[in-house]
Amino acid sequence: MSPTSTEPAPLHVLGALALELRGDARVDRDRLEQAQAGELADLIAADLARFAPRAADLELVLVGAHYDPVELLRPGWPLHRELDGLAARAPGRARGRVVAFGASNGQLPGDLTPSPDFAGGPLRLLPFVLGGDAAEVAAVGERFETELLETGMAGAATALAAQALFGLEVEHARYLTVHDLAAMTSLQYEHAGLAPLWPVLETALLQPEAEAWLDTPPEPLVRYAGGEARIALFSPQAWQRRYAAGLDCSSDDCRQRAFRQHQHFQARQRQLAAVLQAHGVPVNFVHCDAGEDCRAALA
Structure with missing residues (x-):
């Protein structure tokens, strides 16, 4: 069929x-x-x-x-x-x-x-x-x-x-x-730890005209629509607001820990983007700064 x-x-x-x-x-x-x-x-x-x-x-x-x-x-x-x-x-x-x-x-x-x-x-x-x-x-x-x-x-x-x-x-x-x-x-x-991305990829494969979101922290924010995947590229401040709102870094140790967590998050973004691109799905990164509605930025 x-x-x-x-x-x-x-x-x-x-x-x-x-x-x-x-x-x-x-x-x-x-x-x-x-x-x-x-x-x-x-x-x-x-x-x-x-x-x-x-x-x-x-x-x-x-x-x-x-x-x-x-x-x-x-x-x-x-x-x-x-x-x-x-x-x-x-x-x-x-x-x-x-x-x-x-x-x-x-x-x-x-x-x-x-x-x-x-x-x-x-x-x-x-x-x-x-x-x-x-x-x-x-x-x-x-x-x-x-x-x-x-x-x-x-x-x-x-x-x-x-x-x-x-x-x-x-x-x-x-x-x-x-x-x-x-x-x-x-x-x-x-x-391989990529289950959260599969619904987005499955939509691209089986219903390419449809829309799908990955919107489940701590995962990156991804929207598939119009034949492409858009990934929110968070500034450090925007990332902390969405993913680490409880951090109140007044010490160097805390700031270093937050920096490492943000780097890990960025590596995860690159990993998901590489998987999508390997499957022929175009990927665009969309900048999101503190104070912005990052979901709206991907629309």
């Missing part, structure tokens, strides 16, 4: 083959040549038809390259959209067609090149798009959303082929929808 209410027909199933790498594995190759991509795509098509037989009647579009989760989980699903756009320009769209994009002389088409900034993570993803008749897409999408996370282990031939073609050490290979990936990432961020 289409992951957002803003995507036009025809509907698409957006997913990925997830390769969980061994902890000490090296990642030396992030893309396949065209023939290799086609070989892997045929195996993936067979796997998806095993999970939902009607998937065999849909067009499968795949890129023979692997990415970090943050490269897939971005507003508007740009990697999936790029795949679909490239396939639309290829002649002969038909039921059951398998379209694989690979590299030519090391170069991938369009905007499919994996970012070196996010290379080396333990989970690598090969995005795919299933498209075709809206009713068939909806049926396959519903089945994938309810079952794929639990039952979607890749076939042995597919896992071995991915391992050999990319030169990876793969611990597990399984299929996910973008919703499954978002749910997994939410849990990972919770364990």
